[in-house]
Amino acid sequence: GAVVSQHPSRVICKSGTSVKIECRSLDFQATTMFWYRQFPKQSLMLMATSNEGSKATYEQGVEKDKFLINHASLTLSTLTVTSAHPEDSSFYICSASDVGGEYTDTQYFGPGTRLTVL
């Protein structure tokens, strides 16, 4: 149980285009989902917290107009990188918290999406 998927697993795009990444909780409902970014040889950096039906809360220094987050249902959150540039190339990872589960403060992570912007 507690499986989180991400799609796509890998994407290459041209500079200036927008890319959408989906995060789904497959076998549980998640009122809260989190989005992280990880550069090579570095740790995960929290970008934003996404609550179902409300606006996302962004960490300091993360541009909300560039990284659009939508959490329309209890099983789906999307991250759209708008007008992507090469410096946005990174490993994007989502996680979800299990509502009403035994460990409601545990996060279950997706496998990540590798974004390369040319």
Next chain:
Amino acid sequence: DAKTTQPNSMESNEEEPVHLPCNHSTISGTDYIHWYRQLPSQGPEYVIHGLTSNVNNRMASLAIAEDRKSSTLILHRATLRDAAVYYCILQRYNQGGKLIFGQGTELSVKP
């Protein structure tokens, strides 16, 4: 955010126990201690968490010092598949479940 300190790297031999330390001297009374691990090019995986008492599950054990200023993740018999970066994270109850990752400990396991 309360900070944790971990060694950058550790080595272990296969089939032997591994003790991964974590210092968190500024921990508050409501902070949970979480451990996650990350294999290369994958998302992190939950390992274990606790508040005050020692905890055991099928993956590992968590030993928490009496003053809660440090903890140790114990892998009872390391396998090659346990080679990963292990993160010790404090989660504050009133921050919506946020996890702030530090640099973690890179564990290598020798056959």
